[in-house]
Amino acid sequence: MKLKTLLGGVAALTLTACYDPFEQQTYIDDNAEEMEAFAHQPITDEGIPYLLFKILPQGFPDIYGPDLTASIGLTQVPGEPLPVGMGRTQAISAPFQSIATNCAACHEGKILNDDGSITRIIGAPNMQFSPNVYRRKLVDLVNSPNWNAEYLINLINSQPPGFFGFDTIEEEFRERAIVTAALPYLVEPLRQGIMFVDSRYTSLEQFYEVRDGVNYMSMPHYGATDQGVEFAALFGEDPIAVPSAFQPVWNVGRKELTQWGGESQSNLSRNISTGIYFSTVQPGDDDRARPYIVDYAKTVTAFVRDLPSPQYQTNYDVNWHKAKKGKHLYDQYCADCHATENLTIYTPESLGGVDQNRALSYTQTFLEVNGREGRAACDKFGIEECSTAGAPRSATDGYLADDLNGIVWTAPYLHNNSVPTLRDLFRKGEDRPVEFCVGGMRFNHDDVGYTGQCLELYETNRPGHSNGGHDTYAIMGPLMYSGDYANDAQDPAHRKINAVIEYMKVLRYTQDEEGNGRMFPSYADIAYGILND
Numbered sequence: 001m002k003l004k005t006l007l008g009g010v011a012a013l014t015l016t017a018c019y020d021p022f023e024q025q026t027y028i029d030d031n032a033e034e035m036e037a038f039a040h041q042p043i044t045d046e047g048i049p050y051l052l053f054k055i056l057p058q059g060f061p062d063i064y065g066p067d068l069t070a071s072i073g074l075t076q077v078p079g080e081p082l083p084v085g086m087g088r089t090q091a092i093s094a095p096f097q098s099i100a101t102n103c104a105a106c107h108e109g110k111i112l113n114d115d116g117s118i119t120r121i122i123g124a125p126n127m128q129f130s131p132n133v134y135r136r137k138l139v140d141l142v143n144s145p146n147w148n149a150e151y152l153i154n155l156i157n158s159q160p161p162g163f164f165g166f167d168t169i170e171e172e173f174r175e176r177a178i179v180t181a182a183l184p185y186l187v188e189p190l191r192q193g194i195m196f197v198d199s200r201y202t203s204l205e206q207f208y209e210v211r212d213g214v215n216y217m218s219m220p221h222y223g224a225t226d227q228g229v230e231f232a233a234l235f236g237e238d239p240i241a242v243p244s245a246f247q248p249v250w251n252v253g254r255k256e257l258t259q260w261g262g263e264s265q266s267n268l269s270r271n272i273s274t275g276i277y278f279s280t281v282q283p284g285d286d287d288r289a290r291p292y293i294v295d296y297a298k299t300v301t302a303f304v305r306d307l308p309s310p311q312y313q314t315n316y317d318v319n320w321h322k323a324k325k326g327k328h329l330y331d332q333y334c335a336d337c338h339a340t341e342n343l344t345i346y347t348p349e350s351l352g353g354v355d356q357n358r359a360l361s362y363t364q365t366f367l368e369v370n371g372r373e374g375r376a377a378c379d380k381f382g383i384e385e386c387s388t389a390g391a392p393r394s395a396t397d398g399y400l401a402d403d404l405n406g407i408v409w410t411a412p413y414l415h416n417n418s419v420p421t422l423r424d425l426f427r428k429g430e431d432r433p434v435e436f437c438v439g440g441m442r443f444n445h446d447d448v449g450y451t452g453q454c455l456e457l458y459e460t461n462r463p464g465h466s467n468g469g470h471d472t473y474a475i476m477g478p479l480m481y482s483g484d485y486a487n488d489a490q491d492p493a494h495r496k497i498n499a500v501i502e503y504m505k506v507l508r509y510t511q512d513e514e515g516n517g518r519m520f521p522s523y524a525d526i527a528y529g530i531l532n533d
Contacts, residue, residue: 023308023510024122034303035122037296039108040080042087042100043275045292048138048190050088050097051156051179054081054164056141059155063140072137073128073222073439073455075110075118081165084108084120085129092290094186096178100278103300105129106225106246109409112441112452119315123307124409125246127223127450128439139198142191149183156180197278222438222456224417242358242464245417250406251509253305254340254517260415261362262345262400266378267305269386271297273374289377298383306515309406309508313529316445319502320529326503327526329496333477337401340509340519345398353429354469355416359397403519405509411449412438418460418467421449422504426476426497429468431483435459448501 028035056064057071069076074083082088085105091098109124141147156176166172224243244260252258252267264270275293312318336342348356378386399415413419420436421444439455460467471480479500481491488494503521506529510520521529 024310027306027308028122031303034299037299038102038303039084039104039122040082040087041102041296042089042098043102043293043296044100044278045089045092045098045290046193046278047091047098047100049091049094049179049182049186050099051164051175052152053086053099055152055155055159058159059146059151060141060144063137063144072134073126073130074105075108075120085126089292092292094182096175096182101134102296103249103304105134106131107249110441111443118441121310121409123250123304123309124248124406125223127412128441128455130222130456131225132221135198138194142194147187147191149187152183152187153180223412242361243416244358245412245415248309248406248410249304250307250309251305251511251517252301252307254403254405254509255343255400257343257400260399261359262343263362266386268297268301268383269374269378271301271374272377272386276373276377289373289380291381294377294381294383306511308510310409311508312408312505316505318506318529318533320526320533322499322502323506323521323529324503324523324526325496326499326501327521327523329479329500330503330507333479334404334500337475338404340403340405340517342401342403345400347398348469351399352469352472352475354399354414355418355464355466356397357464358415359399362397403509404504404507405519407507408448408505412436412458414467414470416465417458418465420458421447422501423447423497424449425470426479426493426500427481428471428483429466431481431485432460432467434461434467445505448505 053068057066057068064071069083072083074085076083082099085101085108086099087102088097088099090096104122104126106126106129107123108126109121110126110128111119111121113119146152156179161169161172164172164175166175221243224245226242226244247260256265258264258267258270272289272294275297276289337344337346348354348359375386378384407413407422411421413422413425417438418432419425420433424432424447436458437451437454437456438458440450440452442450442452444451459465470476473480478493479497481488481493481497484491506521508520509517511517
């Protein structure tokens with residue numbers, strides 16, 4: 001893959017960035033430290049030693065292959081020692097640096113352009129990253145016959161000076177000396193910590209094999225997590241297969257409720273809970289909610305509170321005349337449910353039968369326990385904004401209707417990633433693709449979705465993976481195809497759907513200098529686009 005630009009007349013590797021130069025880039029420039037935390041600092045001060053992470057391709061090619069970054073679905077920025085989505089910090093209980101994932105691992109999308117460059121989409125779902133794949137590679141790593149101190153020490157010592165990317169050789173040699181001296185005492189505790197995290201999934205893997213004949217916890221689920229299912233067994237409840245799509249993290253402060261079903265009233269409480277969840281410290285230990293985890297959560301929560309979504313028209317052409325027609329149709333058939341201020345939680349039945357598994361998994365018991373450690377951390381550290389506000393809602397078995405801020409960047413669609421393109425969402429459930437590939441980075445501007453490499457075959461006939469719903473006349477009005485893909489252009493709804501899709505490409509939430517928010521574009525915005533087309 002070629003990533004290119006020119007620096008001082010010399011060809012070099014870089015990544016282009018999909019930013020609105022007047023909004024997202026300005027916001028990131030004004031919040032550079034917070035952006036650094038989002039993309040390059042770890043979510044927790046636990047993890048494997050940084051030096052070990054850097055030698056994984058050399059020492060364990062059967063697990064990670066020759067390209068470590070690509071094997072775990074992240075993006076390497078030239079000049080950075082770690083890919084976007086990974087960070088290093090001083091380990092909590094050791095004198096060396098450790099690494100862990102961070103927010104950008106799940107929330108930075110990518111587009112592969114025709115010239116081989118990559119456009120980073122800050123805040124979008126990362127459809128090349130799978131927490132299950134990342135977890136299972138770590139499990140394979142610590143159970144490899146080569147996971148022993150002698151082998152790892154020899155690997156570290158065999159790398160040339162400067163290999164590990166420290167600012168100075170002296171700093172690198174000091175880190176080498178510390179880690180190699182500690183490895184005989186680290187190998188087994190690291191294995192136990194990783195296996196402890198993995199043990200949360202083990203009983204469910206066996207359960208699904210017996211009940212459904214499918215091991216849902218071992219499925220890749222690129223761009224999604226098995227949110228909540230591992231907790232169900234702890235409460236004596238029936239686990240449900242719940243692939244839950246990564247959500248974008250733009251302007252998260254605009255909504256009073258968070259997550260697909262409005263499970264929390266506090267982004268900060270939720271983010272603290274996430275950091276604690278990734279901890280390998282046993283539940284019940286006082287140091288699970290540590291200052292580092294809380295401080296990191298506060299930093300990134302403040303960053304994404306007003307982080308704008310990228311504008312489509314910054315890099316790509318828009319037919320503003322068509323978008324104007326699309327806005328009229330969108331306002332007529334879509335805008336009421338998808339208003340920013342709408343906090344209604346809709347049942348799967350009222351949405352035409354969308355997959356109900358995620359909604360069913362959030363029982364009252366789960367809601368009372370979910371985020372409890374995050375809320376306790378807020379109390380422990382005196383953070384008033386999230387201790388009370390983080391209290392769970394009552395179970396309602398449903399989903400919020402998002403305002404579709406930046407929807408153009410968030411395929412596949414629905415809460416379980418079951419509809420590959422925006423155009424397919426305008427089809428009846430039975431006419432949508434039954435199978436499709438996930439993980440591609442080529443962007444289809446006509447249908448609005450991703451194509452290319454196939455990291456996973458998404459099969460909608462599996463429990464929790466249904467692509468049905470959001471397809472009745474009461475919901476969509478006349479904006480539905482008749483079902484024959486071959487005759488899309490002759491379908492009476494085709495021109496209307498094309499217009500709505502063109503409008504939705506530029507649909508986003510925006511704020512003025514006083515912080516007043518609204519959905520873009522208005523008719524005045526579209527008129528400006530037409531004049532400057």
